Amino acid sequence: MLKLRSSGLSCGVCANFRIPIPRCYMNSITTSSIDVKPKVPLYLRPPSFSASLSELTKWHKWAKNLASSVGSSFINLDNGPDSTLLRRELNWLLQDLIELQYRSVILSRLESGNNENPDVSVALRAPLEEMYCVWRQRIEKRRPFQYVVGCEHWRDLVLSVQEGVLIPRPETEVIIDLVEGVALNNAPELAQSFWADLGTGSGAIAIATARALATHARGDACGRVIATDLSSVAVAVATSNVQRYGLQDVVEVRKGSWFEPLKDVQGKLAGVLSNPPYIPSGDISGLQAEVGQHEPILALDGGISGTNDLLHLIDGVASMLKPGGFFAFETNGEQQCKFLVEYIENEKPGSFRDMNIVSDFAGIQRFVMGFRR
Amino acid sequence: MATAAMGGGFMNQIMRSKTVSLVGKAAAPPWPSSYFLVSLKRKGIGFQLYCCSNINNNNSNTYLTLKDEELMRQCELNTFKASGPGGQHRNKRESAVRLKHLPTGIIARAVEDRSQHMNRASALARLRTLIALKANCCLIDMNEVRNPVSLESYSPPPELLQILPRNSTLRRSDSGPQIGPNNPKFILGMQALLDLIFAVDGSISDAAKLLGMSTGALSRLILSDDSLWKAVNELRASKGMNPLK
Ligand SMILES: C[S@@+](CC[C@H](N)C(=O)[O-])C[C@H]1O[C@@H](n2cnc3c(N)ncnc32)[C@H](O)[C@@H]1O
Numbered sequence: 001m002l003k004l005r006s007s008g009l010s011c012g013v014c015a016n017f018r019i020p021i022p023r024c025y026m027n028s029i030t031t032s033s034i035d036v037k038p039k040v041p042l043y044l045r046p047p048s049f050s051a052s053l054s055e056l057t058k059w060h061k062w063a064k065n066l067a068s069s070v071g072s073s074f075i076n077l078d079n080g081p082d083s084t085l086l087r088r089e090l091n092w093l094l095q096d097l098i099e100l101q102y103r104s105v106i107l108s109r110l111e112s113g114n115n116e117n118p119d120v121s122v123a124l125r126a127p128l129e130e131m132y133c134v135w136r137q138r139i140e141k142r143r144p145f146q147y148v149v150g151c152e153h154w155r156d157l158v159l160s161v162q163e164g165v166l167i168p169r170p171e172t173e174v175i176i177d178l179v180e181g182v183a184l185n186n187a188p189e190l191a192q193s194f195w196a197d198l199g200t201g202s203g204a205i206a207i208a209t210a211r212a213l214a215t216h217a218r219g220d221a222c223g224r225v226i227a228t229d230l231s232s233v234a235v236a237v238a239t240s241n242v243q244r245y246g247l248q249d250v251v252e253v254r255k256g257s258w259f260e261p262l263k264d265v266q267g268k269l270a271g272v273l274s275n276p277p278y279i280p281s282g283d284i285s286g287l288q289a290e291v292g293q294h295e296p297i298l299a300l301d302g303g304i305s306g307t308n309d310l311l312h313l314i315d316g317v318a319s320m321l322k323p324g325g326f327f328a329f330e331t332n333g334e335q336q337c338k339f340l341v342e343y344i345e346n347e348k349p350g351s352f353r354d355m356n357i358v359s360d361f362a363g364i365q366r367f368v369m370g371f372r373r
Numbered sequence: 374m375a376t377a378a379m380g381g382g383f384m385n386q387i388m389r390s391k392t393v394s395l396v397g398k399a400a401a402p403p404w405p406s407s408y409f410l411v412s413l414k415r416k417g418i419g420f421q422l423y424c425c426s427n428i429n430n431n432n433s434n435t436y437l438t439l440k441d442e443e444l445m446r447q448c449e450l451n452t453f454k455a456s457g458p459g460g461q462h463r464n465k466r467e468s469a470v471r472l473k474h475l476p477t478g479i480i481a482r483a484v485e486d487r488s489q490h491m492n493r494a495s496a497l498a499r500l501r502t503l504i505a506l507k508a509n510c511c512l513i514d515m516n517e518v519r520n521p522v523s524l525e526s527y528s529p530p531p532e533l534l535q536i537l538p539r540n541s542t543l544r545r546s547d548s549g550p551q552i553g554p555n556n557p558k559f560i561l562g563m564q565a566l567l568d569l570i571f572a573v574d575g576s577i578s579d580a581a582k583l584l585g586m587s588t589g590a591l592s593r594l595i596l597s598d599d600s601l602w603k604a605v606n607e608l609r610a611s612k613g614m615n616p617l618k
Contacts, residue, residue, distance in 0.1 A: 079463075080465075081464075153486070154490075155489075156490055173488065173489050283462070287462060332458060333459075333460070366460065
């Protein structure tokens with residue numbers, strides 16, 4: 001059954017922030033029959049609520065104080081967010097909450113503490129009571145900000161996310177730079193055939209890759225992307241993100257384990273990309289609360305050394321790629337990168353060329369990439 | 374701080390690393406080969422700026438007309454090194470980006486956007502503005518290396534015409550719709566405007582006359598963009614004039 005760690009969050013006024021677990025599926029055998037309904041992120045909901053400017057100001061002051069009260073206690077506890085970051089998140093929450101037309105006026109009023117016209121009514125995308133509730137969840141339960149607003153900004157995309165789906169990380173944005181800057185620049189013909197994103201989560205890599213293929217394809221033969229995931233929530237959320245970007249004809253989301261749903265394209269793929277779970281099991285309990293207590297363990301735990309899934313991917317990738325095809329995998333850091341490159345050199349001699357380790361923007365060796373010979 | 378020279382970042386690292394032979398398309402950086410250090414001293418505060426030896430209008434325009442990728446290739450990118458292993462371990466939006474434009478030494482930052490990618494885009498947009506403005510700061514103190522705008526037969530360049538409001542008598546039907554501060558081309562117009570205001574010693578009314586518009590209309594245009602407004606006031610301050618309000 002679908003088990004979400006956050007389902008323990010209780011808060012009377014915001015029942016719609018809980019994932020509905022359908023009662024009628026109790027005797028279903030596989031998780032695939034669970035009907036996961038993707039939630040609408042805050043910024044896409046209609047502005048059908050309102051509050052007076054003074055009520056909004058009062059909430060904002062309260063929320064800011066709550067954020068400030070954290071100080072650096074979360075940093076000391078588990079390297080979590082500090083007040084500065086939480087206050088920045090509060091500004092982003094306001095951006096998503098307030099209807100667009102008067103947003104900048106209202107935001108600058110809140111910022112300046114100017115209290116003229118306190119009775120003026122502000123259109124909101126959720127009731128203010130819910131905002132009290134979710135901000136308390138953010139601070140007291142350490143519920144990730146992205147689950148609170150239901151989206152994450154990633155590259156030039158805004159992706160819906162919810163409990164049960166990994167929040168895409170800024171580091172992973174670099175995979176798309178590799179697709180464009182290394183693979184497609186070097187071998188433009190790769191833009192015309194099939195790519196795969198394994199363990200797609202929210203669909204981030206698949207969607208951004210599809211858009212990159214469209215920009216790089218010459219003529220009308222544009223490549224396609226197949227995205228796979230074992231999690232039903234991920235499949236549902238990725239599918240809805242794909243639709244929101246109008247890519248349903250380009251990105252196909254399939255449910256299943258790693259290469260298993262890709263038998264029909266064996267040996268035909270132009271590219272295989274993945275950010276598989278890579279955290280060593282022993283590190284899971286020490287993760288910051290936002291990650292360890294709220295994000296799906298299926299997306300994080302990579303076995304004792306963290307490389308279970310990466311090794312499985314490396315074992316399969318040569319037979320999935322066509323000659324000249326490209327792969328890039330995200331890893332936990334330098335140690336895993338070096339281990340994987342060594343593994344490939346010893347176990348798959350001659351299968352790949354131009355293998356390389358690439359660092360993320362923080363200078364940590366993060367990705368292993370190469371081309372099939 | 375972690376530093377990655379851009380092209381974007383990983384490209385150069387790949388080019389530096391030993392195993393690789395695949396990156397064929399990264400073009401040679403197009404920045405000019407000779408720089409010298411210019412010290413600007415104003416109000417007792419000294420600050421330094423690397424300028425190209427022949428800095429002039431055309432030269433900073435050369436940077437400003439570069440495509441984003443090309444300008445990015447002239448930059449060094451820094452992000453703040455996250456403590457700990459990052460990646461899946463972490464949920465912290467520390468996507469601060471700092472871009473240093475190597476040819477001019479100008480630095481632009483962005484932290485407030487919600488993705489790394491967008492912070493990079495904001496930093497780059499900010500860099501364009503700074504290049505336009507600082508190139509001008511240089512000119513203030515480096516009068517002699519600059520070809521003055523010829524005031525007798527002044528006719529505004531097309532990039533300046535584009536940012537003028539409809540009621541300017543110099544706007545022609547082929548000047549297109551008015552471009553606002555959010556359009557990347559605004560910066561080029563802004564630079565041409567600053568050149569003109571510099572040439573008329575900071576006088577808004579003289580500049581307005583040459584542009585075929587009222588002093589009020591030109592003031593409104595200047596006030597419509599914070600960085601333009603600040604640059605004009607800096608320029609006026611350097612000539613001992615009151616700031617525009
Ligand atoms: C670290 S997350 C990455 C999600 C997304 N690609 C991203 O970068 O944001 C790993 C993903 O792999 C999926 N996953 C875990 N085991 C899997 C398996 N055996 N087959 C397919 N996907 C799996 C998880 O559900 C999760 O969505």
